[in-house]
Amino acid sequence: MNRGLLFIGALSAAIAVGLGAFGAHGLRGVLTPDMLAVFETGVRYQMYHALALVALGLARPLERCRLPAVAGGLFVAGTLCFSGSLYLITLAGAKGIGLVTPLGGLMLLAGWLALAFAALRCRPARG
Numbered sequence: 097m098n099r100g101l102l103f104i105g106a107l108s109a110a111i112a113v114g115l116g117a118f119g120a121h122g123l124r125g126v127l128t129p130d131m132l133a134v135f136e137t138g139v140r141y142q143m144y145h146a147l148a149l150v151a152l153g154l155a156r157p158l159e160r161c162r163l164p165a166v167a168g169g170l171f172v173a174g175t176l177c178f179s180g181s182l183y184l185i186t187l188a189g190a191k192g193i194g195l196v197t198p199l200g201g202l203m204l205l206a207g208w209l210a211l212a213f214a215a216l217r218c219r220p221a222r223g
Contacts, residue, residue, distance in 0.1 A: 098165070112142040158220060163211070163213055
């Protein structure tokens with residue numbers, strides 16, 4: 097078990113639930129429907145990757161394989177960039193930060209590819 101990834105994933109999931117509730121109840125009527133959809137996309141992707149981090153945190157360790165940890169790091173950084181930029185765009189009107197969103201998406205994609213390679217190249221640790 098990787099307690100760090102489990103902690104970050106669980107915390108991120110809790111934040112996503114809170115932000116989702118805030119969006120559903122506090123932002124409806126405040127944001128345009130298009131901006132609310134952007135906010136909800138950030139929440140959805142944050143939750144997907146929070147659950148991935150929880151799964152990585154609970155997964156059986158792999159023998160001398162850093163790819164799951166690399167995937168976890170990319171999920172964290174990607175979520176901060178992707179979802180974080182969407183939150184800033186919708187809540188603070190920071191349109192210029194939108195350039196960070198695709199970078200975050202690329203990090204999320206790279207995290208999934210690292211995990212896919214781990215499935216092919218890494219073996220479970222003995223014990």
